[in-house]
Amino acid sequence: xxxxxxxxxxxWIPVLILPVWIFFAKxxxxxxxxxxxxxxxxxxxxxxxxxxxxxxxxxxxxxxETTIITARIAELGVKGIEEDPTFQLENWIGLxxxxxxxxxxxxxxxxxxxxxxxxxxxxxxxxxxxxxxxLLFTTKPNPPSDNSQSQIAQTLGSPxxxxxxxxxxLNKNVEIxxxxxxxxxxxxxxxxxxxxxxxxxxxxxxxxxxxxxKGLIGRGTFEISPRIIMAxxxxxxxxxxxxxxxxxxxxxxxxGIYFGPxxxxxxxxxDQGTITLSQTKKFYALPWKLLLVLFVIILFVVVVRTRRxxxxxx
Amino acid sequence: MKKALVIVFAMVIMSFxxxxxxxxxxxxxxxxxQGGNFNMTSGNKASENFNLADVVGQVAxxxxxxxxxxINAGFLNAAGGELFGFSVAPSVLDFGSLxxxxxxxxxxxxxxxxxxxxxxxxxxxxxxxxxxxxxxxIPDTSCNSDSPCSPIQAGMWTGTGRAGFGYHMEGKTVTKDxxxxxxxxxxxxxxxxxxxxxxxxxxxxxxxxxxxxxxxVLIDQNQPVGQYKNILHFTALLGL
Numbered sequence: 272x273x274x275x276x277x278x279x280x281x282x283w284i285p286v287l288i289l290p291v292w293i294f295f296a297k298x299x300x301x302x303x304x305x306x307x308x309x310x311x312x313x314x315x316x317x318x319x320x321x322x323x324x325x326x327x328x329x330x331x332x333x334x335x336e337t338t339i340i341t342a343r344i345a346e347l348g349v350k351g352i353e354e355d356p357t358f359q360l361e362n363w364i365g366l367x368x369x370x371x372x373x374x375x376x377x378x379x380x381x382x383x384x385x386x387x388x389x390x391x392x393x394x395x396x397x398x399x400x401x402x403x404x405x406l407l408f409t410t411k412p413n414p415p416s417d418n419s420q421s422q423i424a425q426t427l428g429s430p431x432x433x434x435x436x437x438x439x440x441l442n443k444n445v446e447i448x449x450x451x452x453x454x455x456x457x458x459x460x461x462x463x464x465x466x467x468x469x470x471x472x473x474x475x476x477x478x479x480x481x482x483x484x485k486g487l488i489g490r491g492t493f494e495i496s497p498r499i500i501m502a503x504x505x506x507x508x509x510x511x512x513x514x515x516x517x518x519x520x521x522x523x524x525x526x527g528i529y530f531g532p533x534x535x536x537x538x539x540x541x542d543q544g545t546i547t548l549s550q551t552k553k554f555y556a557l558p559w560k561l562l563l564v565l566f567v568i569i570l571f572v573v574v575v576r577t578r579r580x581x582x583x584x585x
Numbered sequence: 586m587k588k589a590l591v592i593v594f595a596m597v598i599m600s601f602x603x604x605x606x607x608x609x610x611x612x613x614x615x616x617x618x619q620g621g622n623f624n625m626t627s628g629n630k631a632s633e634n635f636n637l638a639d640v641v642g643q644v645a646x647x648x649x650x651x652x653x654x655x656i657n658a659g660f661l662n663a664a665g666g667e668l669f670g671f672s673v674a675p676s677v678l679d680f681g682s683l684x685x686x687x688x689x690x691x692x693x694x695x696x697x698x699x700x701x702x703x704x705x706x707x708x709x710x711x712x713x714x715x716x717x718x719x720x721x722x723i724p725d726t727s728c729n730s731d732s733p734c735s736p737i738q739a740g741m742w743t744g745t746g747r748a749g750f751g752y753h754m755e756g757k758t759v760t761k762d763x764x765x766x767x768x769x770x771x772x773x774x775x776x777x778x779x780x781x782x783x784x785x786x787x788x789x790x791x792x793x794x795x796x797x798x799x800x801x802v803l804i805d806q807n808q809p810v811g812q813y814k815n816i817l818h819f820t821a822l823l824g825l
Contacts, residue, residue, distance in 0.1 A: 304674060304675035304676050304677070305672055305673070305674035305675065305676060306672065306673045306674070306676045307670065307671070307672035307673075307674075307696075308670065308671060308672075309668050309669060309670030309671075309698065310668070310669055310670075311666065311667060311668045311669070312657075312666065312667060313667055313668070313669030313699075313700070313702055313823045314702060314823050314825075315656070315657065316656075316657050317654060317655070317656055317657075318649060318654065318655045319653065319654040319655075320649075320653035320654060322653070323652075323653035323654050325654050325656055327656065332670075334670065334672065335672060335674075335676070336676060338676075350780070351706065351708070351780075351781075351822065352781075352820065352822065405822065407820075412676075412677075412816050413676055413677055415814055416677075416679065417812060418679050418680065418681055418682070418812060419679075419680040419681065419682070419683055419715065419802070419811075419812050419813040419814065420677055420678055420679045420680055420812075420814055421677070421678040421680075421691070421711075421715070421800060421814070421815055421816065421817045422676075422677050422678075422814070422815075422816045422817070423673050423675075423676050423677060423678065423693070423816075423817055423819070424816055424817070424818045424819070425671065425673050425818075425819050425820075425821075426818065426819070426820040426821070427669070427670075427671050427820075427821055428820065428821065428822040428823070429669070429823065430822070430823055430825060439646060439649045439650065496703060496788055497703070498703065498704070498788070498824070498825060499825040501825075509788055
């Protein structure tokens with residue numbers, strides 16, 4: 272009797288254990304030793320008249336361990352974050368907050384989100400130009416222990432691209448400075464082409480357009496990645512079929528079989544405006560490697576036969 | 586009755602294990618607010634009669650003329666409500682007790698989560714080489730003599746003959762110089778006024794990319810005894 276009573280209870284134990292196990296399994300031990308931040312928005316672009324003011328709400332979420340974080344703004348250059356010790360942030364960019372300022376550490380607990388209100392209010396006298404800055408949130412490493420170790424710190428950044436202008440009429444200008452396509456390619460590919468542009472205007476812009484390949488065999492249109500080109504920056508155009516994730520890789524890298532004459536046309540506007548750039552290059556595809564091998568083989572055969580005839584005559 | 590109670594209990598427990606979700610957007614028939622900004626549109630829309638991108642461009646000009654600013658004036662406000670996240674686990678690499686000619690390795694997992702905005706970069710720098718309080722240092726690796734390396738170019742580092750401190754990366758978006766498991770780099774160092782070294786980059790949208798860093802320490806018999814420490818600083822930035 273006791274046995275059957277025990278079994279009546281025992282059969283429910285897995286039903287009880289399973290959800291409890293699931294509940295505790297959700298608490299991953301990794302999250303207790305993980306630095307994990309997320310930010311929204313990840314990019315802010317502002318065009319503003321001197322004397323005007325705007326605010327933007329940022330949300331910083333801590334998805335990892337509770338940590339101490341410091342916010343600051345640094346200069347953003349074509350190579351990335353510029354850690355210039357002489358850099359002084361413009362006094363018209365700041366946080367609107369009673370409890371957080373740039374450079375003042377704050378605690379952000381695991382799973383919590385903190386909002387920051389960034390205010391941008393350039394004075395009437397501000398120089399009209401682009402200001403490239405980046406809002407950075409940096410974690411403080413955990414206190415060291417008594418072992419040899421590397422402590423980990425993390426910074427998450429959100430670029431600020433600010434254009435101050437009284438009129439809204441911006442000097443946008445881009446030149447195509449490189450358009451490298453081999454005049455002759457092998458028919459068995461790949462086709463590699465590099466197209467680089469230089470921003471010679473006074474404000475940042477994005478190329479919006481396509482690169483089109485036309486020929487006897489094959490035709491394709493590829494969208495140009497609308498990556499930002501800062502004023503004074505030169506960079507390669509990239510497309511969906513650039514060879515790798517490296518932004519400096521060739522613009523076009525397509526394997527395939529080619530034959531005959533081709534044209535490669537780059538065609539884009541600056542942002543959604545009316546300034547258009549277009550350039551076309553021609554090239555030819557021939558199976559020259561195969562022809563070369565065949566030529567060598569034929570030559571070899573001819574030479575061998577000629578020598579055999581001479582030997583047989585003698 | 587007992588069965589019902591057990592099932593209810595199980596459901597209550599399971600409900601507490603479900604993560605909450607956080608709304609990013611508020612919307613109504615008239616407008617959509619993202620991240621504290623008022624956005625007029627997102628994405629590229631077209632019809633037979635007009636391309637909405639052009640209409641937005643004209644509207645944007647009108648807004649600027651009347652209000653004096655445009656927020657997210659770039660490519661159709663694509664970044665407005667998006668998230669960008671970066672994780673490093675664990676938050677400390679413990680090398681334990683170091684013994685001569687025995688390499689010690691620690692592993693980090695780096696994760697990037699990105700929304701509908703194109704691309705990111707991740708870079709790393711150390712504050713200084715591993716050192717003790719009395720300034721004894723473990724030098725950053727220079728790799729094998731026939732395959733030198735630098736903070737921006739990996740080289741082969743094998744065997745136990747060359748002491749040093751360096752790292753190897755694996756993942757589909759890591760830089761191409763990490764060709765195989767023997768490819769290591771020394772860390773760039775703030776103390777040497779070096780720039781952080783690029784380790785991950787992508788131009789893709791809406792991805793969750795994972796990479797693994799293997800950090801190796803190797804000392805020789807001349808290395809002073811002590812606790813060697815430094816800070817590895819990772820920076821993730823939206824790719825422009």
